[in-house]
Amino acid sequence: MTTAPPVPAFKPVTDRPWAALLALCVGFFMILVDMSIVAVAQPQIMAALDADVNGIVWVTSAYLLTYAVPLLIAGRLGDKIGPKKVYQAGLVIFTAASVWCGLSDTIGELILARGLQGIGAALITPQTLALITRIFPPERRGAAMGVWGTVAGVATLVGPLLGGILTDSLGWEWIFFVNLPVGIIGLLLAAVLVPTVETHDHRFDWVGVVLSAVGLSALVFGIQEGESYHWAPWIWVLIASGVVVLVLFVWWQARTEGEPLVPLSLFRDRNFSISNVGITAMGFAVSGSMIPIMFFLQLVGGMSPMRSALVMVPMAVITGVLAPIVGRVLDRVRPRNIVALGLFGYGVATFWAGFIFRPETPVWQLVLPTILMGVASAGIWAPLAATATRNLPWHQAGAGAGVYNTTRVVGSVVGAAAIGALMMSRLAANLPGVDTQNRGPEAHQLPEFAREGFARAMGESIYLGAAVLFVGAAVTLFLADSRGQRGTDSPGPQSSSAPRPVDV
Template sequence: MTDHRHPRRWLILVVLCLSTLVLVIDNMVLTVAVPPLTADLRASAQDIQWVLDSYMLVFAGLLLTSGSLADRFGRRKVMIIGLALFGAASLFATFVTTPGELIAARVVMGVGGALVMPSTLSILITVFDEQERRKAMAAWSAVAVLGMVGGPVLGGALIASFSWAAVFLINVPIAVVAIAAAVVLMPESRGPWQKPDPLGAILSAVGMTSLVWMIIELPQHGFLDQNTLVALTVAVAALGGFVWWELRTDSPMVPLGLFRNRDFSGGSLSLTLVQIGNGGLLLVLTQYLQFVLGYTPTEAGLAFIPMAVASLLFNSLGAALGTRVGNRTLAVVGMVAMAAGFVLLSDLTTTTEVLTLTTALGLLGAGGGLAAPAAIAALMGAVPPEQAGVGSALNDTIQQMGAALGVAVLGSVVAANYTDAMPADAPEAARRSIGDALSLGTPTLTDSARAAFTDAMSTAFVAGAAGVLAAATVALFVMRGRKPAPEPVSV
């Protein structure tokens, strides 16, 4: 039998992993760079908020449109354009002298990231056949986890040796290598030509941007704030209009009929719930490690190594078992393991033993290594190859929304419970922020703040465990248990 697999498919996978890695590392190292760049650029708290949020707003708003563009004009072409924009904006960011210039750079980086991310997964599912796709997807997912965990470590080392600008400069050579390798190694692929859908693109961009903005504002201002209500109203109207239009137009940008497939809908919903539980994990736990246990930023990053190692090992195990036991079984088992990890994290104290933390993070990494690739494989296995770009964009959008909602929900839970647990006579700033409480240097107040934050964090992780168990329930009853049938490869 003739082997129709692409002869350079594993080298192409390296390019796809590099393209994903540059996006993940950038988002993670920036959290470490905030204190020094704040001082150097004399940025206000509002400036920093925009530096962080401008990327996410643009990225989320353009994902669906960029996936559709990739299917129409070529996935490799769109990915290369995105990498070029991301690299150029990163280089510009190293020379900025004002917060406004850095925000502008982050906006362009968001555009580049939105063009890159859907293209990587869509190229992967068109280059690899069903037999090898699971292994390729496991490697792609593992690289993303490595970037997520290694980002803070790399960022701390770069800042200590150079300056905060180095966290942006590191993106440039990775982007250049990925572009060169894509040009030399990667075949072009696209879906059948169809009419553009400008109204769908506008409605999706406005709706997704408004939804992310509402999620960002929610923890600080609550549902009754005027800005939050306006953003929610615009999001509901635009996304409702988007669904209405896509179901009626002759050439929809997004094939919403995919949600009638149980594997696609089950994988989508379970991934959303997992990300809601998982979204605030790094944000909350890094604060605990630094403010409560006294870790440095680099030490806090190193603490996540057990999670990365377990994820890598169980990614490989899941890839080997997937064709034998099916996506649903792996997803459910992995999510139950993740829930157990969250339960262990909820039992942390102000004097936690390293073994407890390591075990909990190992369970989270192992569970994620089994569950996420299986859910993504089920979801993407339901997408026709000609719609791989927009299908990948749907997957990315679902996970971004879940992660953003998770940050908002868990952040709100921690903030509210922390304030309630603090002494009523404590200074108002100390009751709102553990960082402000510790900066006052009062031993009694410091002890109260650490205990209050730990209790609040425990409540948040119980909520995270509930979210992941809900995801396991969805996967169990919605996703199909049978093994996926082989499908034709289109390159």
């Protein structure tokens, strides 16, 4: 009979854990706000930099691509040289890249700067959770994670509103320049308040990093550029090559001994595997749909960035109100009842929004699907994250959370590319020969003759997100009932107070 390994005794590393958490939340808040703040300003960026729709999609895809690839190895890098150092390095890179974004004169330069931003975000994200588990004892981590989750919710609400205010009053550049003072404050707070913790040596699977980067980049480039090159044969070869390289990546992970990037043994747990499918679907739909939604509200509806952001506020508010309630009932019901219903509801809301995207649709009707999105979101983000790692052995919980978050970001980058490609295809079909690119320094409402076709193209493009959500909902119906269960080698009662990984 084997016994579980003893639980390492917690060693305090600071006498100011809450102050350290405050410092970490500054950087975490900054990168979360940046994910939503950019979406509001995209029509203005397209006009100011004389870009086309494909270029604007790349502004999002470049960030997500360079965010996804280093995410798994960044956590181990923090373990090896210290999470504080890696966190500070990520802040420096992210802040410097933000300034570069604001100073960009061409869409190509902005795409490069956004790619550098993604690398900074990938360095920051894993260190926040790692440091929380090192700073707080098990019995206080739940409260700390509650603060961390609240910061994520507030960032979701603040991002679009701040983006609207800055874009309307100062210009799109300031959605990036605002990160400079925040980044400097975050660096100073981290230097003073965040403790230096013990490090551990790690081996790095550089072959896995290269394979994942090449495969994902080829797949995303092929999908997103397909319409621009009329789906030439070499585009299909590129997409197929990306898939082959990703399959090779999985094979390499299976044969890698020691520390693979993705421990495939995690996927033996049914709920972990299914939860990853669910979060991939959610990442795909949410990230991919933001561009057509904002384009419709501003270029067809004639809304200012601020007003278009206000349309999305009910979703964030309702999610924030309902999420704690859902959290309290999650342990008392089957997870599939909440998660599958949430994904199905978000899919219905997305399809509903696409169906009513018409120039004559009143604003109050546009708000209704966002309310349903808010209700559905409360049953998706936290419940899926909790279900994913609930049954994993305690020593695999960190690796499971890292893989889960990477899966979400991969879903996001593929979704942005796929929905962006469909958006360009539907624009070509609904407005043949019509140039819908905004000219001049500011975005403006499209001429009346182009609005109907443009609105239909935006609505039809987000149907893809709805379809993927319906598939995710069907798959999550197979989630097993895990109420009252823990990992098979859980270290006992002390582990029950440790936080469940939270989706970032």
